[in-house]
Amino acid sequence: MLRYLLRRTAILLVSLVLAAVVLFLLLRLLPGDPVNALLPVGATPEQIEAARRELGTDVSLPVQFLNWLRDAFTLDLGRSLINTLPVGPEIVARLPVTVPVTLSAFVLAILIAVPVGALAAIRADRWYGPIINAVAQLGIAVPAFWLGLLLITVFALRLQVLPAGGFPPDGWSSPGQAIEALVLPVITVALVMSASLIRYVRAATLEVIGADFLRTARALGESPAGAMWRHGLRNASVPVIAVLAVELATTFLGAVVVESVFALPGLGSLLVRGISQHDYPVVQGVMLVSTATVLLVGFLGDIAQRLVDPRLLQRGAS
Amino acid sequence: MSRRPAAPGRVVSRRRSLHLMIGLTLVGILAAAVIVSFFWLPFKPDDTSGGRLAPPGGGHLLGTDKLGRDLFTQLLIGGRIAFATGLGAVAVGGVLGVTGGLLAGFATRWLDDAAAVALDILIAFPTLLLAILIVAGAGASLGTAILAIGLGMAAVVARLTRVLVKQVLARDYITAARVAGVSWPRIVGTHVLPNIAPVVLVNLALQAGLAVLAEASLSYLGLGTPPPNASWGRLLFEAQATVLTSPLAALAPGIALVALVIGVNLTADGLRDLADPTRRRSR
Numbered sequence: 001m002l003r004y005l006l007r008r009t010a011i012l013l014v015s016l017v018l019a020a021v022v023l024f025l026l027l028r029l030l031p032g033d034p035v036n037a038l039l040p041v042g043a044t045p046e047q048i049e050a051a052r053r054e055l056g057t058d059v060s061l062p063v064q065f066l067n068w069l070r071d072a073f074t075l076d077l078g079r080s081l082i083n084t085l086p087v088g089p090e091i092v093a094r095l096p097v098t099v100p101v102t103l104s105a106f107v108l109a110i111l112i113a114v115p116v117g118a119l120a121a122i123r124a125d126r127w128y129g130p131i132i133n134a135v136a137q138l139g140i141a142v143p144a145f146w147l148g149l150l151l152i153t154v155f156a157l158r159l160q161v162l163p164a165g166g167f168p169p170d171g172w173s174s175p176g177q178a179i180e181a182l183v184l185p186v187i188t189v190a191l192v193m194s195a196s197l198i199r200y201v202r203a204a205t206l207e208v209i210g211a212d213f214l215r216t217a218r219a220l221g222e223s224p225a226g227a228m229w230r231h232g233l234r235n236a237s238v239p240v241i242a243v244l245a246v247e248l249a250t251t252f253l254g255a256v257v258v259e260s261v262f263a264l265p266g267l268g269s270l271l272v273r274g275i276s277q278h279d280y281p282v283v284q285g286v287m288l289v290s291t292a293t294v295l296l297v298g299f300l301g302d303i304a305q306r307l308v309d310p311r312l313l314q315r316g317a318s
Numbered sequence: 319m320s321r322r323p324a325a326p327g328r329v330v331s332r333r334r335s336l337h338l339m340i341g342l343t344l345v346g347i348l349a350a351a352v353i354v355s356f357f358w359l360p361f362k363p364d365d366t367s368g369g370r371l372a373p374p375g376g377g378h379l380l381g382t383d384k385l386g387r388d389l390f391t392q393l394l395i396g397g398r399i400a401f402a403t404g405l406g407a408v409a410v411g412g413v414l415g416v417t418g419g420l421l422a423g424f425a426t427r428w429l430d431d432a433a434a435v436a437l438d439i440l441i442a443f444p445t446l447l448l449a450i451l452i453v454a455g456a457g458a459s460l461g462t463a464i465l466a467i468g469l470g471m472a473a474v475v476a477r478l479t480r481v482l483v484k485q486v487l488a489r490d491y492i493t494a495a496r497v498a499g500v501s502w503p504r505i506v507g508t509h510v511l512p513n514i515a516p517v518v519l520v521n522l523a524l525q526a527g528l529a530v531l532a533e534a535s536l537s538y539l540g541l542g543t544p545p546p547n548a549s550w551g552r553l554l555f556e557a558q559a560t561v562l563t564s565p566l567a568a569l570a571p572g573i574a575l576v577a578l579v580i581g582v583n584l585t586a587d588g589l590r591d592l593a594d595p596t597r598r599r600s601r
Contacts, residue, residue, distance in 0.1 A: 141579035145538045146572040153561045257535050
């Protein structure tokens with residue numbers, strides 16, 4: 001385990017650095033000089049030079065990268081080109097929207113998908129088996145933003161039980177309003193995510209139901225439910241954990257788009273705004289934070305998978 | 319592999335061939351509508367004679383948008399974009415991904431490890447974020463969107479191809495071919511590609527559905543082409559403000575989108591079973 005932990009940690013660190021390089025290069029290679037955003041039309045060469053110095057783009061690319069990385073490690077992500085506010089605090093200010101949406105949608109999706117998916121596998125012969133399949137099949141084809149739009153139409157515009165969008169200006173200081181504002185976004189993301197999750201849970205459960213060890217447990221006198229609980233659950237959870245790590249990243253991404261539907265001031269809308277205004281430091285900062293999160297979640301998922309199933313360590317599966 | 323004689327008593331699951339049939343029907347109907355749209359459209363895309371936000375009627379099957387343009391016409395044009403995205407992104411992702419995966423699969427251990435890590439990192443960039451970044455820099459256009467989505471897809475395809483190639487290369491018949499003096503390019507052509515093709519093609523079909531969804535999300539965020547040549551995602555964005563007065567405008571593009579993606583997914587499911595009937599029903 002220690003060997004694996006070291007190897008996986010090394011991969012994580014290399015990944016983080018490489019991701020930072022990719023992110024840095026991608027935004028530098030894009031056409032358009034970031035100083036243009038700062039300067040009026042017809043700026044003098046001296047003004048351009050001064051603006052470059054201010055942005056730190058007057059030195060060579062590798063030096064720029066090292067400077068940026070050093071600053072990023074001290075959580076200094078530069079300043080917005082548009083409103084010159086520091087990017088780091090701006091990102092932090094938006095976490096209270098994105099993190100609750102992502103995490104509650106993630107938990108809700110698991111609460112929906114695990115029982116429903118397992119049920120679809122264990123009771124495949126009942127009438128609801130095919131219905132669950134069909135609904136899941138439908139669900140993975142529905143884009144999150146359309147589902148959000150439909151939910152807004154029904155619950156906010158027709159029934160008028162929940163707000164159509166926005167977030168209270170004083171945030172979580174008015175918890176009632178904040179929670180109300182997040183109900184529909186969370187449901188939207190959770191439903192979309194649980195559709196694909198149901199399929200994985202169902203497949204993993206089917207795999208286990210056919211396994212020899214379960215038959216053996218039954219032969220030794222365990223009840224069907226007991227055998228499933230004691231032996232099936234842990235085995236079925238291994239592939240699901242692997243998928244969960246990916247799904248958490250997808251949930252986060254879903255939140256990015258859904259934030260736009262519900263006009264929520266989260267990371268997603270910050271990213272979209274940054275892009276439409278060519279605000280590179282903002283885009284870079286948000287992307288860095290989200291990529292690092294995704295990589296870290298993948299790392300934790302791999303570790304968790306091996307804690308649940310130590311056999312994976314021996315197979316040399318990397 | 320695929321020409322293996324049928325085992326006695328083997329029955330190709332009826333449910334699966336039903337999937338294939340429904341899938342092909344959905345994709346076929348939409349494809350036919352798109353093909354027709356190149357020869358005939360109910361109205362000119364920029365014809366605003368219908369009156370603003372008109373309800374269905376008077377030749378406007380779905381009514382008109384806020385500028386008076388026919389919605390059904392826009393729906394058909396959106397279909398072109400959806401198909402172009404699916405096919406284009408699969409072409410980009412398939413060619414780049416399979417080539418990359420082949421190279422990584424053949425590479426020496428050290429290089430292959432590096433490729434595996436690099437692919438993991440690329441995959442850690444969610445396709446949509448990557449696409450948003452590229453589209454943001456290069457300007458919103460259909461070509462950029464297809465390229466960006468295709469690039470994201472290439473990483474996934476390359477990872478799959480790499481694993482499959484390594485599995486095939488470990489087989490005895492590869493060693494036999496090598497001993498018999500067959501060159502590597504020929505081995506790739508006669509043994510590796512035919513053996514990995516079924517799985518890769520099914521995966522590409524699934525990816526096509528995801529590509530269509532990704533493009534719709536991009537358009538919804540305002541990173542696609544604007545009306546009157548808008549994708550379904552953009553149509554939905556436009557419809558959001560007037561959803562109470564013209565609900566059809568917010569329903570039709572979504573239904574078309576879902577029908578296409580389900581059609582593609584079901585087709586892929588059915589094809590997977592045709593390619594490998596022994597496979598147990600699982601993912």
